[in-house]
Amino acid sequence: MFDNLSTKLDKAFKTLKGQGSITEINVAATVKEIRRALVDADVNYKVAKEVTDKIKEEAMGRDVLVAVSPGQLMTKIVYDELTQLMGGEKQDIQVKGDPAVILLSGLQGSGKTTFAGKLAAHLKKQGRQVLLVACDVYRPAAIDQLKVLAEQVGVDVYSEPENKNPVDISRNAVEFARKNNKKVVIIDTAGRLAVDEQMMAEIEQVKRAVNPSETLFVVDSMTGQDAVNTAKTFNDRLNFDGVVLTKLDGDSRGGAALSIRAVVEKPIKFISTGEKMEALDLFYPDRMAQRILGMGDVISLVERAQQQFDEEEAKRINQKIRKNQFNFDDFLSQLEQIKKMGNIKDLVGMIPGVGKAMKDVEIDDDAFKPIEAIIKSMTPKERAQPELLNGSRRKRLAQGSGTDIQQVNALMKQFEDMRKVMRTMNKMSSTKGGMAQMAKMMGMKGPLR
Template identity: 85%
Template sequence: MFDSLQTKLDRAIKTLKGQGSISEINVAATIKEIRRALVDADVNYKVAKDVTDRIKDAAMGRDVLTAVSPGQLMVKIVYDELTALMGGEKKDITIKGEPAVVLLSGLQGSGKTTFAGKLANFIKKQNRTVLLVACDVYRPAAIDQLKVLGEQIGVEVYSEVENKNPVEISRNAIEYAKKNNKKVVIIDTAGRLAVDEQMMREIEAVKAAINPSETLFVVDAMTGQDAVNTAKTFNERLQFDGVVLTKLDGDSRGGAALSIRAVVEKPIKFISTGEKMDALDLFYPDRMAQRILGMGDVISLVERAQMQFDEDEAKRINAKIRKNQFNFDDFLSQLEQIKKMGNIKDLMGMIPGVSKAMKDVEIDDDAFKPVESIIKSMTKKERANPDILDASRKRRLAKGSGTDIQQVNALMKQFDQMRQMMRQMNKMSQTKGGMAQMQKMMGGMGKGGPGGMMR
């Protein structure tokens, strides 16, 4: 989402010249370019001016250490200001009461129902029982959509097909939750237009009737500055507790994420990407600032990996690596875990330095399909014993997987290189000084550029 902004900020900071200190003369052009980059990203003009004024005030007269260039110091200042602009620190969702009630509001088409499913899945993983409530009585198939999502994640959905009164439905759902030991109730309301007075009065009535512990405003990040204006209107009527930005994997310029906290004075609590039920993250302003400046977000990447981490599977894989028995069945298993972590390009953008290298490279979620097709075309014996794959077998795999012999050979070559690397790392970990060697080897990886089997 922030590719264009990241490129322009990087270019602006590189224009900073001078030695010893940052002065008004050498910082003027940089500040002007940073402000232009923010406005181009659809950031509210007043917000862009305020933040660049603060960057200028923070930078003026700052001594530059011998080991730090003026540009590096400016990156640190911009990072601090972007982090503060987006709220400074993570704000958790408030889940209080028996049951705790979370009310969702937002415009039509903002991704609210999908977010309801994602949030239910997120809370369920914290060992809390959840009840989803279908209060969208206007949109055709809205109740069915929520039921499909509930079935996917194993969460019960409460609905009243004949009842068209959202206030009654939400009250009845809470009573049902109390009787059935549901700890959290998530109420999905109808999407509405802020100018629709009748619909706004309706959601005000729902909130007054149920007194939720948390009211969230769900907004499509791709609507840019309009999202900020709509959030302001909704907040005047609902006084919501936090914002959810959806569709951050789209082509939006990022202005909503940067402006909404300053304009509405309510924190962003979640960001959502894609349609998968696991594609939901808590919002960390500092991590988002790192990503905007091309620093990556290793912590979020590790957290996503841990969510999909299977300890028993990891032990099994490690044992096979130690015995040099890692095969294509194991490789396919690891591939499945990576896919569960989310959008591939989004994941690569979390690796420091990679996001800049990948900004013009298109990678979709089908990037692994040729690899999977080749492996799934193998017999059980071939998967377990990759070394038996001769020219004849490779031709059969290419034909059976709908690929060509070059792709099969490329997969075999990279799989063999991976096994060799695993053997080396295994040997190093068992010898004195091995860790230093491993670090040296890892430092040399990736010099050929990202892409690998996806090329």
């Protein structure tokens, strides 16, 4: 996400490296590179021009402090402008009413149904009783997909398979929720391959029927400027309350995230990555600006970890690390928790300095599989006492896990290296080294691949 934009902005800032002062000439050259980087990232040209004009104006009005280089000052100015461009501050969704109704809109393939499941999981963690409503009466298996997701996150689904009227279904669902003590209703509506009058009229009728406290527009970030244009069309008809950007873990150039807020003047409220139900984040403009500029996002990383890791389990693991007793049972448990945190490359990108250093490194989530296979081929005694794994035992592990002896040896070496790193870590204060080591084990090109 934003890799190309980050690289090009970094190149733009290098224009000022070694410069003793900010001048109109070197600022103009830097701003030109920044504008080119934004446009290449699929940011709306008008938006890119407005932002870079503000950056230039701000830069020319600043005196460079002795302790701050021109490059550092420009980075701070760009950070401030990107943050404002994306909304300035986090905007929460409005969950009001009895029940509160959240209406989802967007084109087919934008990820509405998957987001509905993720949002249900997010609200359930807050202690709310959630009901998902299947109002996509056109797409084959749409109701079944919603039911599968609902089962994964442990919430109920309201559907009327024989009814093809989404207005009636949504109205009946709200009444059902009211009678069954469901506090939040999330309505998954139908999408189309393109905006059409029937679609827009239908979702307008649904909105009038249920009077939602929040209407969200779900958009595939990989569609670039089309995402912005579609958002504008939907907003003109629905006057939605916020935007959800999906598929930000893909190869998108990221321009939609930077443009959409400025064009429709509605906040981005969530960003979604991957298919896992836990892979949903509130949108923080300042944190996203940090990530775009290669500063990492430790706060979001810690928050994801806190959501997945049990405090008592963390204390137990910490004690074992201090006593050098961390074993493969503990490691397998930690792998399961980390997998729930989301896309691995996305997580690594949140670590300051590490994301930029690893931007060209392939990190594959499937790299967990050979590691898990090797560990699960161990006996309970071997997992508890890794030092027992001599040559003959390792050969048996390779055969039992479908890997080879080189992969088993690589895992053993990296496991020992990680234990050394863990002994020197002071919990999260030194997590950078630990996470980098974990990243190597999870998918960097190397012996386990």
